[in-house]
Structure formats: structure tokens, C-alpha cells
Amino acid sequence: MILVSGAGGTVGGELRALLHAGGLPYRAMARDAHRARQAALAGEVWLDGDFAAPDGLDAALGGIESLFLLCGAQPGMDILEINAIEAAKRAGVGRIVKISVPNAAEGGAAALQRLHGRSEAALVASGIAWTVLRPNAFMQNLHGPTQGFDARRICRLPLGEVKYCFIDARDIATTALAALSENGHAGKIYDLTGPEALSYAEAAAIVSEVVGETFTFVDISPSECRADLLAAGIDDWFVDEILEWFTLFRDGRVGAVSDAVETVTGRAPRSLSDFVRQNLAQFGAPGGAA
Numbered sequence: 001m002i003l004v005s006g007a008g009g010t011v012g013g014e015l016r017a018l019l020h021a022g023g024l025p026y027r028a029m030a031r032d033a034h035r036a037r038q039a040a041l042a043g044e045v046w047l048d049g050d051f052a053a054p055d056g057l058d059a060a061l062g063g064i065e066s067l068f069l070l071c072g073a074q075p076g077m078d079i080l081e082i083n084a085i086e087a088a089k090r091a092g093v094g095r096i097v098k099i100s101v102p103n104a105a106e107g108g109a110a111a112l113q114r115l116h117g118r119s120e121a122a123l124v125a126s127g128i129a130w131t132v133l134r135p136n137a138f139m140q141n142l143h144g145p146t147q148g149f150d151a152r153r154i155c156r157l158p159l160g161e162v163k164y165c166f167i168d169a170r171d172i173a174t175t176a177l178a179a180l181s182e183n184g185h186a187g188k189i190y191d192l193t194g195p196e197a198l199s200y201a202e203a204a205a206i207v208s209e210v211v212g213e214t215f216t217f218v219d220i221s222p223s224e225c226r227a228d229l230l231a232a233g234i235d236d237w238f239v240d241e242i243l244e245w246f247t248l249f250r251d252g253r254v255g256a257v258s259d260a261v262e263t264v265t266g267r268a269p270r271s272l273s274d275f276v277r278q279n280l281a282q283f284g285a286p287g288g289a290a
């Protein structure tokens with residue numbers, strides 16, 4: 001039995017879809033399982049669980065063999081995930097597959113690298129079989145509120161010609177499923193990327209071609225970006241964090257294209273053009289099905 005945490009989020013939702021389609025036994029966890037059930041797939045079991053309330057995790061983890069560990073980016077995320085790892089140990093969970101970030105390390109340059117680094121260290125020390133997945137930027141960011149194209153089909157970021165190795169969250173979920181359900185992945189850290197490195201201008205050209213409308217990338221300064229994000233209601237901590245990552249990407253410190261998705265799953269990761277074609281509605285394409 002697999003427990004999917006972060007089950008209502010981007011990667012967790014894709015993992016649930018794969019588990020459901022494959023008929024594999026799993027449970028989904030959310031802080032408000034009652035609300036999450038509104039979006040449940042047929043026959044899904046949703047359990048309440050909050051990493052901030054570790055005593056309550058024991059019930060969710062009872063009878064679980066493998067835990068998919070994902071927590072939304074936030075201050076204190078290390079403590080939340082360590083609570084989950086300790087509860088998994090109490091419950092006798094045999095395997096944990098954790099979502100992390102590129103170059104996670106306790107002494108990392110960005111806050112999320114340090115938070116994930118501390119959580120990874122606790123995972124390694126736990127004695128539970130572990131696999132760490134470190135994805136590059138999600139393709140889903142391209143239609144999201146902080147790093148995506150807006151309703152005018154414009155994306156303004158301080159990134160110049162910097163290359164991103166965007167990955168579709170479905171490929172992260174497919175890799176997670178392999179690590180959760182197959183042998184041979186214990187003790188491995190996988191850097192996950194899509195098949196190509198693209199600048200935002202190149203990504204805009206691909207989205208334009210697939211959607212048939214003009215999408216534009218505009219290079220701005222970090223301070224203009226900060227003002228944009230704060231005006232959009234993004235909280236201060238996350239704005240600082242996004243800007244830290246832009247610095248890492250600009251400095252070439254977020255890695256190159258990796259073959260890990262294909263090595264682990266036997267299937268090449270989806271290209272950006274495939275992703276856009278399969279998510280036309282999210283890019284505001286007329287007639288695009290969600």
C-alpha cells in the first residue's frame with residue numbers, strides 16, 4: 001500500500017492518476033480530506049494528515065509500505081517533512097520517495113535547497129529505504145501565477161537567455177511511481193529534467209507555435225520582478241525564494257539535461273511542445289480541453 005502525500009497538488013495529483021489508472025493500491029492524504037474528496041477519483045480513499053500535527057500521522061501511515069513524501073514549499077518545510085519521516089519510522093514504513101530540489105544541501109544557497117537538504121539528511125539517517133527525486137522547473141509553472149504567461153500571453157522575468165530544463169510533472173510522477181513500486185531505486189538521487197534546455201524566449205516560441213497565438217517573454221530586472229510578484233499577492237518569503245532561484249539559474253547553478261526519467265521509466269520525458277499540446281486550455285487556447 002502506497003500513501004501519497006501532497007496528493008491534491010501538482011505532482012501528487014499526477015501520481016494519483018497513474019496509480020488509479022494502474023489499479024495499484026494507494027491512499028491519498030490531505031490536511032482536509034473531506035474537502036479533497038470533492039476532487040477524488042472513483043473509489044479513492046482520502047485520509048486526513050498534517051505534517052504539522054505528527055501524532056495524527058500515525059493513523060494515516062498504519063499499514064503503509066511506501067510513502068510518497070511531498071510538502072508544499074514553505075518556511076519550516078524541513079521540520080514538517082522530518083515529522084513525516086519520524087512518523088513513517090514509527091509506523092514501520094519500508095520505503096520513502098521524496099520530492100526535493102536541484103542541488104539540495106544543508107548549506108545550499110537558496111532557502112529551499114537548505115530546507116530540502118535538511119529533510120534529505122533526516123531521510124538518509126532514518127534507516128528507511130529512500131529515493132530522492134530532484135526535478136528541475138515544472139512545465140506547469142509556465143501557466144502558473146509566478147513564472148508563467150499571463151492573460152495577455154506575456155511572461156516578465158529577470159532571466160535573459162538563461163536556459164531551463166523544464167519537466168512535465170507527469171514525468172516526475174511516472175518516475176516516482178517506478179521508485180515506489182519497483183526494486184533498484186533505494187539510495188538513489190535522481191536529477192529529473194525534460195528532454196531539452198530552453199530559454200524563456202525559446203519556450204515562448206514553442207507555446208506560440210502550438211497554440212497559434214503570440215506568446216512573449218520580456219526580460220526585466222529583479223526589482224521589477226519583485227514588484228510584479230508582490231503586486232500579484234505572492235507572499236514575501238516565496239518572492240524572495242523565487243528571486244534566489246532566478247539568481248541560481250542565471251549563474252548556471254541549476255544543472256543540465258539529465259537522462260534519469262528515461263533510465264528509470266524506460267520512456268523519454270515529454271517535450272514542451274507535447275506538454276502545451278496536451279494542456280491547451282491552461283494556455284488559454286480557444287477550444288482547448290482542460
Ligand SMILES: NC(=O)c1ccc[n+]([C@@H]2O[C@H](COP(=O)([O-])OP(=O)(O)OC[C@H]3O[C@@H](n4cnc5c(N)ncnc54)[C@H](OP(=O)(O)O)[C@@H]3O)[C@@H](O)[C@H]2O)c1
Pocket residue numbers: 005006007008009010011012029030031032036049050051052070071072073080099100101102112134135136137138141
Ligand atoms: N514548481 C517547481 O518548479 C519545483 C521544482 C523543483 C522542486 N519543486 C518542489 O516540489 C514541491 C511542490 O510540489 P507541487 O507543486 O506538486 O506541490 P503543490 O501543488 O504546491 O501542493 C503542495 C502540497 O503540499 C501539501 N502540504 C502543504 N503543507 C502541508 C502540511 N503541513 N502537511 C501535509 N501536507 C502539506 C498540500 O496538501 P493539502 O492538500 O493538505 O493542502 C499540497 O497537496 C516542493 O517541495 C518544491 O520545493 C518544485
